[in-house]
Amino acid sequence: MAFDYIAEQLCERKSQALFRERFLISNTQDCRMTVDGVSYLNFASNNYLGLSSALPNTSQAGSHSSPLVTGYVQVHADLETYLASELGFEACLLFSSGFSANSSVLKTLMSHAESEIFQDKLNHASLIDGGLAAKAAMTRFNHNDLSHLSRRLLKSKAKHKLIVSEGVFSMDGDTAPIEALSALAKQHDAWLMIDDAHGFGVLGQHGKGSCYLDEGIKPDLLILTFGKAVASSGACVLCSREVRDYLIQFNRDYIYSTAMSPMVAEITLQHIQRLFHADDLRHKLTSNIRYFKQLCNEHNIALMSSSTAIQPVVIGDADTTLTVANELKKRGFWVGAIRPPTVAYNTARLRITLTASHSQADIMSLVNQLKQLL
Incomplete structure (x- = not known):
């Protein structure tokens, strides 16, 4: 079964007591924090000078650490939950930039030896870099050429196949044939990943993006960036809960980066709520x-x-x-x-x-x- 290694490796992590979990921080002040209603003295923060409490009446500017230490706070959870619900996915994971989301998701997810990535030749540099860093083989098909992609898929011996395309291509401005790509993915037991940096907020029903035209096509992975139509910064990957958990375990960009600023997350949530009514x-x-x-x-x-x-x-x-x-x-x-x-x-x-x-x-x-x- 394609991508069965995800469940296998998650089970292995749990059996070895290595399974990473995020703890939701509901309140932080000076060197104290609250988790599940219990107050703790915080000795895990990188807020070395205590500057986070220096500006009254403002949202928390910094998250002070990675999401797996003490950097995951309520507004992050609110943004992830809202996006997953509105766009019809089981889970959402926030990243500090679209480049990081694209490149790290590919190099993390496509880590199995029997994997192959199929990328449109005009895909963004972040997608190409992620594919090059992955252990999977990478095949590039001619821009929006479904016949060429189909031939490449037919030749592939890989067990785990991922088709990757932008929704709106950033340098040409044209759009991907997402419905046809989705059909090809199903035909060849492959997954589909769409980077909709330039489509989200502009195209589709209520601006939900390139995948939400007409009845809508839901890819296996959908990358959204917040620095374009959302007028904020950062990005997210929308996916299944299993894939989300896999990325939390193995995505080095996510594990070892300071979490998105809570202030940015709050602004982003407000902008997206406005965007859906624009x-x-x-x-x-x-x-x-x-x-x-x-x-x-x-x-x-x-x-x-x-x-x-x-x-x-x-x-x-x-x-x-x-x-x-x-x-x-x-x-x-x-x-x-x-x-x-x-x-x-x-x-x-x-x-x-x-x-x-x-x-x-x-x-x-x-x-x-x-x-x-x-």
Whole structure:
């Protein structure tokens, strides 16, 4: 059975008295803390100077230690529970960054010798790095090419197979065929992992992301980052309870990193609750994307096949791309110049990202500058 090693290794940890558990800290003050209603003198914190109590009437800025020591507090539990419930997963685990979540989940989960990772060639660097660090074999399939992926899966002798894709690709702005990827995963007894950094908050029902279009497709692992539409920082992995427990035991990034700031977790929870009710802002963003594409078409500015907020204008030559981006800055417009190795050679581009905050006048001004410079 695919991924049966997860349950086996969890049982082994328990039998050896090595099973790691998180203790929920309900209150911390100076050198005291409360767990399950019992107050303790805390001799496990890294809050060496006691500065956490220096700012009254504010949320706790630091968690003072890893989640497995004394860093796991009520607001972390609240955020994890809320996300798992709203998105229909059994469990959720918080990370301090999307890069850490992506790379560490792959190198931890795909640790079995009979494993193989199948990655879209345009996946984010954090996913590629995680795959390279894993003990599993790693195969890359042509971008959104289901036939190529299917052939790779058919050739695989691996017992444990994981398909990995972004929901919205960060440099091209196009979307993954998640429903078809899910069908292929089931056909080949594989798992599916989606990194929805640029889809969460923007796409799907109530902004729940790329996996929640129409009836929705729930992958085995869903990575969300909070530094994009959520306007906060950090990330999470949504998964089964068994996978969550496995990551708590073996994910070195999670075990040995200081937990997410409670203040950040509180802000993130508030922003996500607001985000799920922000259909008006999503409609505004959609309108802005449509307006930008319309103006570019009218002025013969070639765009890539993207209907998302990421609208790349491929120039090709890196030097010319940088020159155009710098000229735009002189005229009051800040646009990213994306060059190799982030993108393929001869595909250097301006990466234009639209928001609901832009006015039509803002967008028209940008397009007029692009027309002059290009």
